[in-house]
Each structure stands twice: as C-alpha cells, then as structure tokens.
Amino acid sequence: MQVVVVGLNHKTAPVQVREKLAFSEHSLPGALQELRKYQGINGCVIISTCNRTEIYAAVDEEHAGVESILDFLVRRSGVERVELRGYLYNYGSYTAARHLFRVAAGLDSMVLGETQILGQVKQALAIAQEHRATEKILNTLFRQALTVGKRARTETGIDQNSVSISYAAVELARQIFGTLQDRTVLIIGAGKMSELTALHLVSNGVSGVIVSNRSYERAVRLAEKFGGQAVRFSELFKYMLRADIVISCTAATHYVVRLVEMQQVMEQRGQRPLMIIDIAVPRDVDPAVGNLPGVKLYDVDALQHVIDRNLETRRKAALRAESIIEQELAGFMQWLGSLYAVPTITALKKLGEDIKQKELRRAFNRLGDLTDHDRKVIGSLANSIVNQLLHMPVVRLKEYALTPQGQLYNEVLCHLFDLPTGAEDKPNIQAAQK
Structure with missing residues (x-):
C-alpha cells in the first residue's frame, strides 16, 4: 500500500477553479464515502480550505490511485479532465508526506506560517476518522503532521508578527484609502475570518463597523465585540449605502452580492466609491460587480501582493522549520519502511525454509537409509546455503527501508520472489522509532 496526494492550491489554480473543487464541511462525509468506493482507494482524508483542496489517500498502486482520485474530482467539479490536470499536483509516499508536513507547518500557505491551517488539518483528520474513511497509515501520517506543525511554531516562532488573509484585506484597504480613520466598514458573514478582519479593522481606527449575517443573532454577537451595529441580512444593501469598505466572507455556495442589487446601490451612492474585498471561496461577490463605475472589487487572489511584503522574519523561521520537517520526515519514512520490510523479510525467510524442507524430504527419500549424522550434515548444508543466499537481500532491504526508496x-x-505484500499487524510509529 502507498500514500498519494492529489490537489491544487493558490499557486497552481485561480480562485474560479478552486471554488469548483471546494468541499463544505457538511459535504465532506458524503465525499469521503464516495471516494472510498473507487478502485484501489483504501482510505482517504480531504483538506479543503479557501486556498487549497487536497486528497490524501492510501492506495494499492500509485498510478491507479491517482487516476481514481482524478476521476472523482472530475465528476465532482464538472471541469474537463484535460483542463483539470493542468491545475493539479500529485505526489507519492515520500513527497506526499513531506508536502503534508509543510502544509501543517504553514510553509505552503498563502500567508507563510499562518496558524489556521494546523486546525484545518486536524479537523480534516477528525472528520475522516469519524466517518471511517481513513486507516492506520493515514492516521499515523496526519498525527505526525500535527506534531510537525506544533514543533515548527513553538521552536521557530514562524507564526509571530501577525500576517493573515484578514490582515492582508485590511492592508489592502489602507493602500486604497491611505487611512481607515473615519471610514465605515460593512462585514458580510460572522465567522472566524470575519471576526479576525473586524479585529484588525478596529485596531486600525475605523469609526464604524456594520455586521450582516443570515443568522442575525450571530451578527449581533460579533458586532457587540467591537461596538458595532448588527443588521439583518434582508437589509444588507440598504446599509451598503453607508459603507466605504465591504468585506465579505460567508460559507454560501452562491453569490450573495449580485449585479442587479449592486447597480441600484451604486446609482444611489452617486459618485462615492466603494471598495469590496471578497475573501470567500467560493466567492460571495459576482465578478461582474467589479465592472460597475465606482466599485473596486478584489478577491482572495488579489491579496497575494499584500501578503508578500514584510515576510523576511518568517522566511528565516521557515528555514529552521524545514530542518524540523526533515527530522520528522526521516522518522516517518523509517516507520513506513519497517511497515513493509518486516513482513517481506518474514515472508522471504519462510519461502526459503519451505523450499529447504521440501528439497530435504526429496533428497532423504532418494538417498534411502541414512544415519542421524548424515541427515544432520545434509540439513546443516541446506540450511547454510539458504541463509547465505538470503542474507544480503535481507540486509539490503533493512538498509533501504530507512530511505525514501525503501518501499520501491x-x-x-x-x-522477484513472488511474495505476498502487506501486513496485518502494523507497528505504531513511536515503537518503530525507538
């Protein structure tokens, strides 16, 4: 069995493609169960965030497993197979493990060292385990990834000096307006990202915060934290007339800010410009809204240039985090190698013993009466021949088990020896590393 990952992220695919492959939390259980039915998929975990969708799977064979996952993604997204391939990456066991460790450490995020991804990795594993979609290898891999993520943050401080999607959204607003003093911001959505954005806005001196959410009670709770005003979702466009900045981040699967309503809003605003930052995936705002006179619309990809600045400290911490990843990766690959090497060595020795016993019986039958001494000498000879023939293959396999090519x-x-593959009893990683 092997581990593979197939996915895309903010570096390989634009937001309009990523949103087609995004999985909401409530859709994950069904998606996991559906994927498990595909040929060669023995277990799977799906990480789906605004910046990535990645499927980790334990498969019988790497190529066939990747193709099964691709079939699944094509069916779920509606994107043509040839087009989808251009956005996807896929890695086998060693590189897949290293990639996940880098993801958990925040080294593969749009915001280098961001902390939210570690919780998202943990949640992805929990959902897969709850719905019995995963298995021992993936469980061990993801637990090790969580250890890597915690070590990277604790030992390097890579998550210090606050930089996040919400922070970048505020920075973009500051670039446009110069200052946020005396500005009014309308926040659509009352989730964690909205709360973080509101926190950054207030700390940068906005004079008014308006919060709108489908659940009015949640909007009230968020607005109260910042001395702002909660408005019902049905009054969203009415209060948009008062806003200078709109930041939208909901979990909706369709546009909540549509062109028709925004045309009316902008007509009533006259010459007053409106900045809209859409940090949701799938997007909350119809892209056509950005063509309206007076509207400046930015989606999550537009935040990249903001995030790229002032990251020198985190880049230095990232170098130290890479060292931690290599240490943990060596331990995981040693465990993974032993997972396959031990049963193979056992099977190889059993094969040798079976052949030896079979040939000894045949020889003894043909030789007729033999003394016990003769039998012992012949048995010792056969035993020595088998042991010497198998010695170097066993030694080399033990050595290779500790390398990235061990499974190969x-x-x-x-x-070569027509041995059975796989093992029923699999050691835990702590035991294997002792």
Whole structure:
C-alpha cells in the first residue's frame, strides 16, 4: 500500500477553479464515502480550505490511485479532465508526506506560517476518522503532521508578527484609502475570518463597523465585540449605502452580492466609491460587480501582493522549520519502511525454509537409509546455503527501508520472489522509532 496526494492550491489554480473543487464541511462525509468506493482507494482524508483542496489517500498502486482520485474530482467539479490536470499536483509516499508536513507547518500557505491551517488539518483528520474513511497509515501520517506543525511554531516562532488573509484585506484597504480613520466598514458573514478582519479593522481606527449575517443573532454577537451595529441580512444593501469598505466572507455556495442589487446601490451612492474585498471561496461577490463605475472589487487572489511584503522574519523561521520537517520526515519514512520490510523479510525467510524442507524430504527419500549424522550434515548444508543466499537481500532491504526508496525496493523484492505484500499487524510509529 502507498500514500498519494492529489490537489491544487493558490499557486497552481485561480480562485474560479478552486471554488469548483471546494468541499463544505457538511459535504465532506458524503465525499469521503464516495471516494472510498473507487478502485484501489483504501482510505482517504480531504483538506479543503479557501486556498487549497487536497486528497490524501492510501492506495494499492500509485498510478491507479491517482487516476481514481482524478476521476472523482472530475465528476465532482464538472471541469474537463484535460483542463483539470493542468491545475493539479500529485505526489507519492515520500513527497506526499513531506508536502503534508509543510502544509501543517504553514510553509505552503498563502500567508507563510499562518496558524489556521494546523486546525484545518486536524479537523480534516477528525472528520475522516469519524466517518471511517481513513486507516492506520493515514492516521499515523496526519498525527505526525500535527506534531510537525506544533514543533515548527513553538521552536521557530514562524507564526509571530501577525500576517493573515484578514490582515492582508485590511492592508489592502489602507493602500486604497491611505487611512481607515473615519471610514465605515460593512462585514458580510460572522465567522472566524470575519471576526479576525473586524479585529484588525478596529485596531486600525475605523469609526464604524456594520455586521450582516443570515443568522442575525450571530451578527449581533460579533458586532457587540467591537461596538458595532448588527443588521439583518434582508437589509444588507440598504446599509451598503453607508459603507466605504465591504468585506465579505460567508460559507454560501452562491453569490450573495449580485449585479442587479449592486447597480441600484451604486446609482444611489452617486459618485462615492466603494471598495469590496471578497475573501470567500467560493466567492460571495459576482465578478461582474467589479465592472460597475465606482466599485473596486478584489478577491482572495488579489491579496497575494499584500501578503508578500514584510515576510523576511518568517522566511528565516521557515528555514529552521524545514530542518524540523526533515527530522520528522526521516522518522516517518523509517516507520513506513519497517511497515513493509518486516513482513517481506518474514515472508522471504519462510519461502526459503519451505523450499529447504521440501528439497530435504526429496533428497532423504532418494538417498534411502541414512544415519542421524548424515541427515544432520545434509540439513546443516541446506540450511547454510539458504541463509547465505538470503542474507544480503535481507540486509539490503533493512538498509533501504530507512530511505525514501525503501518501499520501491520492497516491491521489487516481492515481485522477484513472488511474495505476498502487506501486513496485518502494523507497528505504531513511536515503537518503530525507538
């Protein structure tokens, strides 16, 4: 069995593609169960955030497993297979593990070292486990990834000097307006990202915060934290007339800010410009709204240039985090190698013993009456021949098990000697590393 990852992120695909492959939390259980039915998929975990969708799977064979995942994504997204391939990356066991460790450490995020992804990795594993979509190898891999993420943040401080999507949204607003003093901001959505954005806005001196959410009670709770005003979702466009900045981040699967309503809003605003930052994936705001006179619309991809600034400290911390990743990766690959090497060595020795016993019986039958001494000498000879023939393959497999190519050598040996693959009893990673 092997581990593969197939995915896309903010570096390989634009937001209009990522939103087609995004999985909401309530859709994950069904998606996991559906994927488990595909040929060669023995377990899976799906990480889906605004900046990435990645499927980690334990598969019988790497190529076939990747193709099954691709079939699944094509069916779910409606994107043509050829087009989708251009946005996706896929990695096998060693590189897949290293990639996940970097994701958990925040090294593969739009915001280097951001903390939210660690919780998202943990939640992805929890959902897969709850719905029995995962298995031992993936469980161990993800637990190790969470350890990596915690070590990276604790030992390097990579998550210090606050930089996040919400922070970048505020910075973009400051670039446009110069200052946020005496500005009014309308926040659509009352989730964690909205709360973080409101926190940054207030700390940068906005004079008014308006919060609108489908759940009015949640809007009230968020507005109260910042001395702002909560408005019902049905009054959203009415209060948009008062706003200078709109920041939208809901969990809706469709546009909540549409062109028709915004045309009316802008007509009533006259010459007053309106800045809209859409940090939701899938997007909350119809892209056509950005073509209206007076509207400056930015989606999550537009935040990249803001995030790229002032990250030198985090880049230095990232170098130290990479060292931690290599340490933890070596431990995981050693465990993974032992997972396959031990059963293979056992099977190889059993094969040798079976052949030896079979040939000894045949020889003894043909030789007729033999003394106990003769039998012992012949048995010792056969035993020595088998042991010497198998000695170097066993030694080399133990050595290779500690390298990234360990699983490959294991498979080659199994094919050469026609050995069964896999193991029922799999050691835990702590035991394997002792």
